[in-house]
Amino acid sequence: MKDKIVVALGGNALGKTPREQLELVKNTAKPIVDLIQHGHEVILAHGNGPQVGMINLAMSTASNSEAGTPEMPFPECGAMSQGYIGFHLQNAIREELLNRSMNVPVATVVTQVVVDKDDPAFQNPTKPIGAFYSEEEAKILQASKGYTMVEDAGRGWRRVVASPKPIDVAEKDTVSTLVNNGHVVITVGGGGIPVVREGNSLIGVPAVIDKDFASEKIAEILDADYLIILTAVEQVAINFGKENEEWLANLTTEQAAKYCDEGHFAPGSMLPKVQAAMAFAKSKPGRKALITSLEKAEEGIEGKTGTLITF
Numbered sequence: 001m002k003d004k005i006v007v008a009l010g011g012n013a014l015g016k017t018p019r020e021q022l023e024l025v026k027n028t029a030k031p032i033v034d035l036i037q038h039g040h041e042v043i044l045a046h047g048n049g050p051q052v053g054m055i056n057l058a059m060s061t062a063s064n065s066e067a068g069t070p071e072m073p074f075p076e077c078g079a080m081s082q083g084y085i086g087f088h089l090q091n092a093i094r095e096e097l098l099n100r101s102m103n104v105p106v107a108t109v110v111t112q113v114v115v116d117k118d119d120p121a122f123q124n125p126t127k128p129i130g131a132f133y134s135e136e137e138a139k140i141l142q143a144s145k146g147y148t149m150v151e152d153a154g155r156g157w158r159r160v161v162a163s164p165k166p167i168d169v170a171e172k173d174t175v176s177t178l179v180n181n182g183h184v185v186i187t188v189g190g191g192g193i194p195v196v197r198e199g200n201s202l203i204g205v206p207a208v209i210d211k212d213f214a215s216e217k218i219a220e221i222l223d224a225d226y227l228i229i230l231t232a233v234e235q236v237a238i239n240f241g242k243e244n245e246e247w248l249a250n251l252t253t254e255q256a257a258k259y260c261d262e263g264h265f266a267p268g269s270m271l272p273k274v275q276a277a278m279a280f281a282k283s284k285p286g287r288k289a290l291i292t293s294l295e296k297a298e299e300g301i302e303g304k305t306g307t308l309i310t311f
């Protein structure tokens with residue numbers, strides 16, 4: 001059966017530096033193009049933690065130095081990361097398609113994801129970004145720029161931003177039109193550029209939307225059949241890293257909810273993936289989600305590995 005599939009790529013698909021990324025995307029492109037070759041419609045999403053961190057750090061270092069470059073707001077850093085990650089991904093996929101004599105257009109959409117300005121996450125920012133500062137510097141930044149600064153595990157002080165939930169995708173009609181016309185689209189990169197609605201305006205906010213939740217949102221909006229989250233592990237485990245560790249091939253949303261409550265999935269890494277998978281599987285009958293590794297994507301789709309989450 002030909003499915004509409006949203007594939008969310010994790011950090012290991014892109015690496016940590018632009019040079020590393022340029023190499024890694026060649027491999028990343030292969031399982032994606034396998035899916036396209038089998039006739040599936042593929043929409044790609046990806047993370048941007050190291051990339052947006054690097055841009056933000058570089059821009060703030062340059063602006064605090066003698067170079068005195070202008071300050072680059074955080075949402076703009078996110079937009080930059082979508083641009084260069086998309087540049088690498090779309091070229092790698094294009095090349096892999098051409099190598100298989102397939103003529104399929106690929107494009108990246110700079111994507112804004114709407115969040116609620118009253119999302120409770122804004123009251124409790126949790127995502128550390130950018131450089132480490134001394135306590136004194138942190139206090140100055142707090143006073144002068146209104147940043148929330150916290151002490152990060154003994155390593156120094158850092159700015160933290162909120163991680164609100166995605167509520168809508170601003171470019172959904174564009175993405176949908178492209179997908180329906182046979183284009184492979186790279187969208188909601190890094191969880192999307194977080195924006196709030198103010199009348200006719202979309203205003204960028206300094207925040208990080210979890211890419212697993214943003215991928216789930218766009219999968220629902222596009223009426224996808226399948227959400228595939230590709231990460232560094234082949235399956236989801238309970239008692240992860242313990243002696244009684246158990247890898248799971250199948251998971252109902254009900255079981256998953258129980259395991260979430262029991263604390264089997266690490267917050268900020270496996271938990272958002274399982275939560276996104278549950279939300280998608282519950283959103284409409286027949287929808288399913290798969291969590292597996294980039295390397296095992298093909299086998300995962302064939303039902304041979306991975307963790308399949310169904311209602």
Ligand code: ADP
Pocket residue numbers: 009010011012047230231232233235236237238239240264265266268269270271
């Ligand atoms: P990504 O960049 O793909 O989002 P993350 O590092 O955020 O990757 O999350 C994936 C990681 O979650 C895995 O590599 C694994 O180390 C970790 N993890 C935490 N809890 C679990 C669990 N219960 N089962 C499997 N992996 C887990």
Ligand code: MG
Pocket residue numbers: 010047268269
């Ligand atoms: Mg992650």
